[in-house]
Amino acid sequence: MSETETIVALSSGALPAGIAVVRASGPAALDLAKKVAGVASGDRRARLRIFRDPDTGEEIDRGILLSFSGPDTVTGEDLAEFHCHGGPAVVKALLRILVARPGVRLAEAGEFTRRGFLNGKLDLAAVEGLGDLIVAETESQRRQAVRQAGGFLSGRVDAWRARLVAALAAIESGLDFADEDDVPDDVETGALADIGALADEIGMELVDGERGERLRTGLEVAIVGPPNAGKSSLLNALARREVAIVTPIAGTTRDVLEVDLDLNGYPVRLLDTAGLRDSDDVVEIEGIRRARQRASGADVVLALYPPSEAGVSHETFSGHDCVLKVGTKSDLGSGSSADGVDLRISVVTSHGLDDLFARLGRIAEDRLSGGEQALVTRERHRHALMEAERELWATLAEELPSEARAEHLRRAAFAFGRLTGRIDAEEVLGAVFSSFCIGK
Numbered sequence: 001m002s003e004t005e006t007i008v009a010l011s012s013g014a015l016p017a018g019i020a021v022v023r024a025s026g027p028a029a030l031d032l033a034k035k036v037a038g039v040a041s042g043d044r045r046a047r048l049r050i051f052r053d054p055d056t057g058e059e060i061d062r063g064i065l066l067s068f069s070g071p072d073t074v075t076g077e078d079l080a081e082f083h084c085h086g087g088p089a090v091v092k093a094l095l096r097i098l099v100a101r102p103g104v105r106l107a108e109a110g111e112f113t114r115r116g117f118l119n120g121k122l123d124l125a126a127v128e129g130l131g132d133l134i135v136a137e138t139e140s141q142r143r144q145a146v147r148q149a150g151g152f153l154s155g156r157v158d159a160w161r162a163r164l165v166a167a168l169a170a171i172e173s174g175l176d177f178a179d180e181d182d183v184p185d186d187v188e189t190g191a192l193a194d195i196g197a198l199a200d201e202i203g204m205e206l207v208d209g210e211r212g213e214r215l216r217t218g219l220e221v222a223i224v225g226p227p228n229a230g231k232s233s234l235l236n237a238l239a240r241r242e243v244a245i246v247t248p249i250a251g252t253t254r255d256v257l258e259v260d261l262d263l264n265g266y267p268v269r270l271l272d273t274a275g276l277r278d279s280d281d282v283v284e285i286e287g288i289r290r291a292r293q294r295a296s297g298a299d300v301v302l303a304l305y306p307p308s309e310a311g312v313s314h315e316t317f318s319g320h321d322c323v324l325k326v327g328t329k330s331d332l333g334s335g336s337s338a339d340g341v342d343l344r345i346s347v348v349t350s351h352g353l354d355d356l357f358a359r360l361g362r363i364a365e366d367r368l369s370g371g372e373q374a375l376v377t378r379e380r381h382r383h384a385l386m387e388a389e390r391e392l393w394a395t396l397a398e399e400l401p402s403e404a405r406a407e408h409l410r411r412a413a414f415a416f417g418r419l420t421g422r423i424d425a426e427e428v429l430g431a432v433f434s435s436f437c438i439g440k
């Protein structure tokens with residue numbers, strides 16, 4: 001697939017910065033390099049050049065130009081990189097003169113990578129890995145993303161698909177010779193045995209505690225409890241900054257506040273929520289609804305119990321499988337309002353905070369470790385593999401005509417294809433690429 005339009009965008013981060021990289025990809029990329037920087041070779045050498053407006057000759061900046069001839073590039077097209085100074089006005093001027101050339105326009109979100117995908121430079125699971133790598137915030141997430149971007153999942157799926165195609169060929173050869181006696185039954189029997197082994201293998205990968213997905217998104221920890229329990233104070237203490245408003249007024253927090261933490265290399269997302277109580281205030285009622293909703297979906301509930309004199313009723317979240325009961329304000333001396341709290345803390349004296357951190361760290365380790373090696377990192381992968389597994393088992397049903405077996409295998413192959421994007425790609429493309437930033 002060859003594009004007629006050349007796309008340009010700022011591919012480096014937020015401005016101002018020391019250096020900014022503006023990329024151009026497409027048939028006019030080398031011409032842009034020639035017109036603006038006086039280099040058109042595509043020779044992959046770094047060259048220090050003056051970047052000029054080709055219409056007026058005005059100097060825009062001095063910088064490094066790199067040019068690459070396709071198809072051996074990340075996009076599969078001719079590519080030019082203008083490394084300029086990272087001032088907002090410099091980048092703006094450079095982009096302005098580039099898009100002024102015929103056939104050149106600003107890139108859409110993810111369009112460079114999309115072109116790479118369409119030109120067969122990387123498959124869909126690798127594209128997703130690349131997207132994860134760009135947003136990875138912790139070491140474990142980076143390790144997971146770099147594996148996916150390197151084609152970890154795609155490699156496994158390709159191998160599975162090859163076995164499936166071999167089995168399909170065996171079954172179809174049986175179909176072609178159905179009227180003749182000389183095709184041995186054991187060709188099909190052998191093929192079906194391998195399908196069973198394949199289905200088993202996929203099934204084993206799916207029993208992974210969803211570690212891959214969890215590691216990608218982070219362990220969600222919801223802080224809940226009655227008003228004034230000290231939820232926002234705890235969030236601020238764990239985040240080590242004043243994220244949430246803290247006041248002695250019950251019902252201070254209404255919206256759910258989120259803070260991402262790096263806990264021993266594992267990503268944790270803390271949620272501060274509205275205090276739970278009966279209320280007539282519509283805003284507070286909505287806040288409490290959201291608090292309950294987020295708590296029920298969270299991986300861990302930190303249920304906070306203030307000292308007894310507060311005289312509050314409290315919920316136990318007994319339906320949730322991971323609840324840590326935390327008694328707050330231990331500096332006030334009196335006992336906690338709940339029996340059997342797991343630990344007591346004070347954000348005033350910092351008592352118990354290290355213990356709480358350590359416990360959260362152990363939970364994160366328990367739930368997320370191994371996520372780097374997990375094959376499945378997205379629900380999309382899980383769905384496709386589950387479908388493939390289902391179709392593979394369906395192939396093995398007894399008394400099934402060979403035509404029907406072949407059809408189930410084709411459907412399984414289709415599910416694999418959806419994963420890597422080698423077939424039926426268009427419908428999933430939009431969803432994948434829309435999450436990319438411009439210039440990627």
Ligand SMILES: Nc1nc2c(ncn2[C@@H]2O[C@H](COP(=O)(O)OP(=O)(O)OP(=O)(O)O)[C@@H](O)[C@H]2O)c(=O)[nH]1
Nearest residue numbers: 227228229230231232233251252253275329346347
């Ligand atoms: N002595 C003492 N006071 C605390 C402690 N933690 C919080 N407080 C105080 O308790 C009051 C309520 O704290 P918040 O953190 O706003 O409580 P909250 O649970 O977020 O309350 P809502 O947002 O209203 O639900 C504030 O005046 C805090 O200063 C603590 O460990 N010790």
Ligand SMILES: [Mg+2]
Nearest residue numbers: 231232252253
């Ligand atoms: Mg609060």
